[in-house]
Amino acid sequence: xxxxxxxxxxxxxxGQFGGAxxxxxxxxxxxxxxxxxxxxxxxxxxxxEYQQLLRDYVGRPTPLFEAKRLSEKYNTRIFLKRxxxxxxxxxxxxxxxxxxxxxxxxxxxxxxxxxxxxxxGVATATVCALMGMECIVYMGEIDMERQKPNVYRMRLLxxxxxxxxxxxxxxxxxxxxxxxxxxxxxxxxHYIIGSVVGPHPYPDLVARLQAVISEEMRKQLLxxxxxxxxxxxxxxxxxxxxxxxxxxxxxxxxxxxxxxxxAAGHGIHSGHSAATSVLGKPGIIHGSRTLLxxxxxxxxxxxxxxSAGLDYPGIGPLHAFLAESGRARFISIxxxxxxxxxxxxxxxxxIIPALETAHALAAIGQLGAGPEEVVVxxxxxxxxxxxxxxxxxxxxxx
Amino acid sequence: MNRIxxxxxxxxxxxxxxxxxxxxxxxxxxxxxxxxxxTAGADLIEIGMPFSDPLADGPVIQASSTAALHNGxxxxxxxxxxxxxxxxxxxxxxxxxxxxxxxxxxxVENFCREAAAAGxxxxxxxxxxxxxYVQEYQDVFRRHNLRPxxxxxxxxxxxxxxxxxxxxxxxxxxxxxxxxxxxxxTQAAGVQDAYFQRIEDMKLRNPRLIGFxxxxxxxxxxxxxxxxxxxxxxxxxxxLDGVEDVPAAAQRFVQSVVA
Numbered sequence: 001x002x003x004x005x006x007x008x009x010x011x012x013x014x015g016q017f018g019g020a021x022x023x024x025x026x027x028x029x030x031x032x033x034x035x036x037x038x039x040x041x042x043x044x045x046x047x048x049e050y051q052q053l054l055r056d057y058v059g060r061p062t063p064l065f066e067a068k069r070l071s072e073k074y075n076t077r078i079f080l081k082r083x084x085x086x087x088x089x090x091x092x093x094x095x096x097x098x099x100x101x102x103x104x105x106x107x108x109x110x111x112x113x114x115x116x117x118x119x120x121g122v123a124t125a126t127v128c129a130l131m132g133m134e135c136i137v138y139m140g141e142i143d144m145e146r147q148k149p150n151v152y153r154m155r156l157l158x159x160x161x162x163x164x165x166x167x168x169x170x171x172x173x174x175x176x177x178x179x180x181x182x183x184x185x186x187x188x189x190h191y192i193i194g195s196v197v198g199p200h201p202y203p204d205l206v207a208r209l210q211a212v213i214s215e216e217m218r219k220q221l222l223x224x225x226x227x228x229x230x231x232x233x234x235x236x237x238x239x240x241x242x243x244x245x246x247x248x249x250x251x252x253x254x255x256x257x258x259x260x261x262x263a264a265g266h267g268i269h270s271g272h273s274a275a276t277s278v279l280g281k282p283g284i285i286h287g288s289r290t291l292l293x294x295x296x297x298x299x300x301x302x303x304x305x306x307s308a309g310l311d312y313p314g315i316g317p318l319h320a321f322l323a324e325s326g327r328a329r330f331i332s333i334x335x336x337x338x339x340x341x342x343x344x345x346x347x348x349x350x351i352i353p354a355l356e357t358a359h360a361l362a363a364i365g366q367l368g369a370g371p372e373e374v375v376v377x378x379x380x381x382x383x384x385x386x387x388x389x390x391x392x393x394x395x396x397x398x
Numbered sequence: 399m400n401r402i403x404x405x406x407x408x409x410x411x412x413x414x415x416x417x418x419x420x421x422x423x424x425x426x427x428x429x430x431x432x433x434x435x436x437t438a439g440a441d442l443i444e445i446g447m448p449f450s451d452p453l454a455d456g457p458v459i460q461a462s463s464t465a466a467l468h469n470g471x472x473x474x475x476x477x478x479x480x481x482x483x484x485x486x487x488x489x490x491x492x493x494x495x496x497x498x499x500x501x502x503x504x505x506v507e508n509f510c511r512e513a514a515a516a517g518x519x520x521x522x523x524x525x526x527x528x529x530x531y532v533q534e535y536q537d538v539f540r541r542h543n544l545r546p547x548x549x550x551x552x553x554x555x556x557x558x559x560x561x562x563x564x565x566x567x568x569x570x571x572x573x574x575x576x577x578x579x580x581x582x583x584t585q586a587a588g589v590q591d592a593y594f595q596r597i598e599d600m601k602l603r604n605p606r607l608i609g610f611x612x613x614x615x616x617x618x619x620x621x622x623x624x625x626x627x628x629x630x631x632x633x634x635x636x637x638l639d640g641v642e643d644v645p646a647a648a649q650r651f652v653q654s655v656v657a
Contacts, residue, residue, distance in 0.1 A: 023453055180456075283499045300499070
């Protein structure tokens with residue numbers, strides 16, 4: 001048992017990864033969060049409100065579904081944790097519901113967020129509508145183009161979507177813009193970060209809010225298999241919030257193999273990839289020290305994945321630590337097998353997964369899981385938002 | 399004596415610190431710009447080390463960094479350009495400003511050694527946390543006689559300002575208001591002046607330079623009422639836009655602020 005996986009140090013370190021590398025302009029905001037988040041989370045009134053919203057608004061607990069036909073195909077026992085059935089269609093809302101309550105308690109009136117695939121943006125716009133808060137979402141110009149339905153959903157929910165036009169015009173640049181907005185609005189604004197990235201305490205804060213996923217998994221597995229512990233937990237990783245949530249209550253259970261699946265794009269070494277655990281070196285991005293794709297001069301390189309949610313040059317510091325220590329196994333999946341996994345899951349189980357999630361599904365064949373073994377895949381989101389991409393690549397998928 | 403200290407001793411009021419991005423507008427403009435600024439009367443010069451993802455910078459400086467990287471600027475090129483600079487710019491303090499990641503990849507010890515060898519006097523790394531500076535970098539900086547400069551904002555708590563004042567021996571960089579570099583200052587003048595006054599009343603040991611949103615003679619003079627001087631970055635970068643004779647443009651700009 002190594003307690004450092006679940007809890008970072010006081011300064012937010014998981015091993016050598018984490019910390020808070022932020023300009024002075026953000027110091028008071030981040031300090032305010034750091035000083036208050038644990039106390040607020042522990043407050044029974046906060047918990048009552050949070051749990052009630054998770055149940056009545058988000059639709060938790062989400063089912064743990066035994067995927068019999070996928071199981072038959074891969075000759076192992078596969079369960080899908082149905083985060084796609086959460087309100088707004090992905091796990092992202094677990095975090096935004098918690099953070100909006102946190103923001104209210106901190107007296108904030110304005111919310112900003114970044115988004116890649118748009119799922120976090122939609123989840124943020126949703127809770128802002130629910131609470132009557134002003135909402136601004138930064139999104140890379142390229143992501144706005146490839147995730148159009150989510151852009152319209154955010155606008156319908158009353159959020160302002162601002163295009164990030166710099167760099168690769170994807171998630172990394174949207175995050176830069178959101179941080180700059182926060183620098184310009186330090187007093188009234190809370191920044192709802194969507195993944196387990198950013199300066200301490202965000203990685204811990206977001207992991208705790210997503211931990212509900214693995215908490216439910218344990219109870220549901222006990223009911224369905226007679227044991228709380230599976231043999232494998234598999235999740236895709238961009239920044240890594242769904243994986244952090246799916247792993248959280250298994251981090252200190254060495255018998256459970258944790259499998260993180262990254263996007264290899266056109267191939268790990270093709271120059272068009274987002275496989276950070278392989279290509280990254282320790283560096284600083286968006287306020288934390290983690291594994292980071294960069295050139296020899298420390299300039300952050302532009303990642304590539306067909307999937308907007310995995311198109312990020314870093315991973316959360318917890319994941320960097322899991323990779324470095326060997327606690328989690330990292331697998332890279334290219335665009336094409338991910339697309340094929342979309343049709344496999346759709347046709348075998350009647351569930352159209354998000355393109356991000358499809359990367360996790362595509363890794364099943366590489367696990368080496370035996371017939372009696374239990375594999376849980378975190379089905380992080382649904383594929384409606386990706387239909388345009390699926391139509392475009394119909395020849396590969398069908 | 400450290401050149402930063404002498405500069406503040408020599409001139410106690412109205413110091414002008416000009417920022418420019420290394421390798422912008424063209425790769426080999428770094429040295430001519432340094433020389434022109436020193437000749438024109440800039441009291442301190444800040445050289446930006448371009449970074450792909452600058453968090454504290456606004457669009458003008460970010461665009462100049464992107465262009466500089468495209469031109470082929472990197473730390474090795476910059477240090478090779480600065481070799482021998484003290485022959486032509488003997489007294490003007492030179493500071494390097496940039497982000498931690500490129501410095502970490504270059505190696506902090508290597509970075510400090512090369513900077514000191516080139517005659518650099520101070521370093522500004524806005525995303526270097528104070529605690530990390532004290533625990534990991536302070537000794538290296540001291541060994542190479544490099545002075546760190548830290549930022550202070552209207553939200554920085556008084557006890558933290560005192561700690562920052564203790565940790566440095568150069569000047570304090572007063573960020574004028576909320577926002578990134580080059581932004582329009584949205585704070586009411588009264589609020590901003592009260593903040594400047596509050597810092598002045600703290601009677602800190604280091605002199606102060608006000609930066610962010612200072613761009614012309616009027617804003618420079620206003621800032622100088624509350625501090626020993628001010629820093630201009632984005633407005634200067636804009637003045638180099640599409641210019642053929644870069645040193646002449648630098649001369650003109652400095653004159654327009656201080657004449």
